[in-house]
Amino acid sequence: MKKNDFILVLVMVVLAGAFFIGREFVFSENNLVVQVKVEGQVYKTVSLREDIFLEIVNSKGKKNVLEIKDGKASITHADCPNQYCVHHKEISKAGESIICLPNQVVVSIKGDEEAELDAVS
Numbered sequence: 001m002k003k004n005d006f007i008l009v010l011v012m013v014v015l016a017g018a019f020f021i022g023r024e025f026v027f028s029e030n031n032l033v034v035q036v037k038v039e040g041q042v043y044k045t046v047s048l049r050e051d052i053f054l055e056i057v058n059s060k061g062k063k064n065v066l067e068i069k070d071g072k073a074s075i076t077h078a079d080c081p082n083q084y085c086v087h088h089k090e091i092s093k094a095g096e097s098i099i100c101l102p103n104q105v106v107v108s109i110k111g112d113e114e115a116e117l118d119a120v121s
């Protein structure tokens, strides 16, 4: 086997593996994650299946509290002036998000495969 052939085979194996794993995630509704971005940067990515409280603090010391319970995410507390994020309904589906403009916090639900790259950082 020539070196180039070996690389080609390797690439095909990796692609096949990636396709298989990707398909698993796309068709599994349970693999949703909640991605929290603060001032445009990924702050934290957590599974929607975990029941947690997460305190989000931005660079100005402003706080939002995210609650995930029973597969639904909501902002339970925020020290922003308008409180739109607190009054926003719970989110539970991929593509939904809660945005707190004053504190520059974005909480969004994504499929696992979309958030995978962010989770590394």
Ligand SMILES: [Zn+2]
Residues within 6 Å of the ligand: 078, 080, 082, 083, 084, 085, 086, 099, 100, 101, 102, 103
């Ligand atoms: Zn807010």
